[in-house]
Amino acid sequence: MTTLLPYPIFLALAVLVLLFVIKGKLTARAKLLPFPPGPAGVPIIGNLLDIPSENQYLTFSKWKATYGPIIGLKILGKPIVILNSRESIEDLLAKRGAIYSDRPHLHVMSKLGGWNWTLPFLPYNEEFNLQRKLFNMCLGPTAMPRWHSMLKDEALDAAFQLLKHQDSPQKVTHRYRFISQLLPFPHFKSCRWSGASIMMAAYGHKVAEDRDEYVEMIDNLMNELAKLGNAGSHPIDVMPQLAALPLWIWGSKFKNSVTKQSELMGKILVKPFTDTKSIQERGIANRSMLSVLLEQNRQEDGFIENERAIKAVTGTAYIAGSDIMAAHFDTFILAMMTYPEVQKKAQDALDSVLHGERLPEIEDRAAVPYLEALLSEIFRWKPIGPLAIPHRLTEDDEYNGYFIPAGTQIIANLWHCLMNDHDFPEPSVFRPERFIEGEKLQSQCFEVQELAFGIGRRVCPGKYFASSALWLTISVILTLFDISKAIDENGKTIDPDLQYDHGTLSCHARTYRCRLTPRSGPLVQLYMGEREQS
Ligand code: HEM
Numbered sequence: 001m002t003t004l005l006p007y008p009i010f011l012a013l014a015v016l017v018l019l020f021v022i023k024g025k026l027t028a029r030a031k032l033l034p035f036p037p038g039p040a041g042v043p044i045i046g047n048l049l050d051i052p053s054e055n056q057y058l059t060f061s062k063w064k065a066t067y068g069p070i071i072g073l074k075i076l077g078k079p080i081v082i083l084n085s086r087e088s089i090e091d092l093l094a095k096r097g098a099i100y101s102d103r104p105h106l107h108v109m110s111k112l113g114g115w116n117w118t119l120p121f122l123p124y125n126e127e128f129n130l131q132r133k134l135f136n137m138c139l140g141p142t143a144m145p146r147w148h149s150m151l152k153d154e155a156l157d158a159a160f161q162l163l164k165h166q167d168s169p170q171k172v173t174h175r176y177r178f179i180s181q182l183l184p185f186p187h188f189k190s191c192r193w194s195g196a197s198i199m200m201a202a203y204g205h206k207v208a209e210d211r212d213e214y215v216e217m218i219d220n221l222m223n224e225l226a227k228l229g230n231a232g233s234h235p236i237d238v239m240p241q242l243a244a245l246p247l248w249i250w251g252s253k254f255k256n257s258v259t260k261q262s263e264l265m266g267k268i269l270v271k272p273f274t275d276t277k278s279i280q281e282r283g284i285a286n287r288s289m290l291s292v293l294l295e296q297n298r299q300e301d302g303f304i305e306n307e308r309a310i311k312a313v314t315g316t317a318y319i320a321g322s323d324i325m326a327a328h329f330d331t332f333i334l335a336m337m338t339y340p341e342v343q344k345k346a347q348d349a350l351d352s353v354l355h356g357e358r359l360p361e362i363e364d365r366a367a368v369p370y371l372e373a374l375l376s377e378i379f380r381w382k383p384i385g386p387l388a389i390p391h392r393l394t395e396d397d398e399y400n401g402y403f404i405p406a407g408t409q410i411i412a413n414l415w416h417c418l419m420n421d422h423d424f425p426e427p428s429v430f431r432p433e434r435f436i437e438g439e440k441l442q443s444q445c446f447e448v449q450e451l452a453f454g455i456g457r458r459v460c461p462g463k464y465f466a467s468s469a470l471w472l473t474i475s476v477i478l479t480l481f482d483i484s485k486a487i488d489e490n491g492k493t494i495d496p497d498l499q500y501d502h503g504t505l506s507c508h509a510r511t512y513r514c515r516l517t518p519r520s521g522p523l524v525q526l527y528m529g530e531r532e533q534s
Pocket residue numbers: 119120121122139316317318320321322324325328384385388389390451452453454455456457458459460461462463465466467
């Protein structure tokens with residue numbers, strides 16, 4: 001055959017045409033496949049009425065028995081796929097991450113609430129890549145040693161704050177919205193473990209003893225956020241055309257809440273950044289994510305490259321990290337009160353490594369497998385983000401004999417993966433032993449931690465930070481104190497409520513009380529003495 005094109009170019013073109021034809025055929029074939037099964041729904045609105053407004057993960061889990069692990073829904077013609085198995089989450093969100101890593105546009109939070117500059121709400125684009133890179137520079141596995149000593153200080157602080165606030169431990173765990181409701185006026189102390197850790201890491205800012213301006217901004221933001229109900233459940237998110245209507249149509253509560261959120265988001269993006277930058281320019285700032293990123297992006301003439309993305313990354317860490325870490329901390333305290341035998345085993349495991357001579361260091365982590373299993377059980381027993389954050393598919397796809405069209409919203413039901421009785425017999429029992437065989441940890445122990453932080457290209461960028469912070473805090477508290485149920489005025493033991501309430505993106509423990517008793521031994525006496533003097 002003769003051709004006017006040089007042979008290699010001709011060959012390349014031929015391969016391209018062939019690939020195009022094959023892809024066209026595959027797509028045509030895929031379109032003949034059925035959409036994943038699900039409840040039938042009704043004309044026009046589809047499954048809108050099938051989805052409850054609360055605890056949706058329970059309904060999605062129940063549907064698995066009827067429809068299988070991959071469930072298809074349609075709301076006003078918009079396709080949604082629920083993944084009810086670890087395997088399907090891994091196959092789609094991780095192995096096909098190139099097309100499953102976009103986010104659906106949640107108009108209410110993203111546009112009206114002003115969250116659109118934060119990484120969790122960014123579409124899968126260049127800005128996403130840049131912000132992920134900046135996160136990784138500060139909180140990736142190789143950057144973690146930089147934070148360990150600060151995290152240990154915060155852990156020790158949290159332990160003693162907990163001792164001081166046994167009647168309302170959630171003050172220590174940064175549960176502002178509940179504290180504000182419980183007390184006649186917000187009673188802030190520097191006992192906010194997760195907020196304090198994140199603020200120190202993000203900006204090098206030590207939260208103030210009483211009222212802290214930055215922490216109050218987050219508190220107010222979370223209060224406003226809680227008023228919006230489940231993310232994505234507002235009619236505007238279901239039917240974006242409704243966004244064209246004036247906001248007052250949805251009532252003054254909604255209008256005020258999104259307006260306040262948007263104002264706060266603007267402040268959170270700019271205020272701590274500008275304050276810290278000016279302290280840094282005077283040469284007195286603590287080392288922080290912001291200082292690291294400014295250094296690494298400063299050009300010779302002093303110009304800061306990617307300044308807006310740096311602002312966004314530090315601001316996002318501060319918003320995204322504190323609430324969810326606090327919720328896991330509460331799970332730890334509740335589990336220790338409810339399962340004293342687990343607590344005793346964890347303390348024995350720690351004592352056998354530390355011999356009552358020192359506090360735990362992150363380097364001890366591998367030597368205490370029981371504590372690792374306990375941490376996994378914390379993630380599993382009360383999944384704090386039961387449906388993670390939805391993804392969006394960007395190209396038509398075919399999976400397990402089903403056709404999934406571009407634009408489908410993908411929801412990973414982490415709750416089902418962590419709480420089903422097939423993989424985890426008696427799932428509502430807190431039992432770290434389920435992850436241990438002989439002396440060794442089973443691979444399931446690490447799989448649970450992996451799932452809790454999400455899988456694929458949108459995996460939580462704070463996972464190493466959160467995991468180290470939780471491990472250090474839990475191990476320090478268990479080394480110094482015994483945790484037990486509180487006793488009421490009549491000497492009666494108070495059983496904590498183990499039900500969790502659902503927020504916009506995450507779940508939280510209800511208000512509880514606990515009792516902390518210093519353990520015996522010279523190490524505890526030493527730290528108690530130091531605290532009393534300080
Ligand atoms: C125990 C603590 C934490 C848990 C269980 C957790 C879990 C998660 C999960 C499940 C996701 C969604 C993954 C997906 O979309 O597939 C996520 C996203 C995210 N997390 Fe975390 N997280 C924790 C702590 C943190 C901390 C401390 C930070 C910041 C310092 C953080 C920052 C983020 C950000 C920015 C995203 C969005 C990532 C993206 O959209 O690309 N998280 N997290």
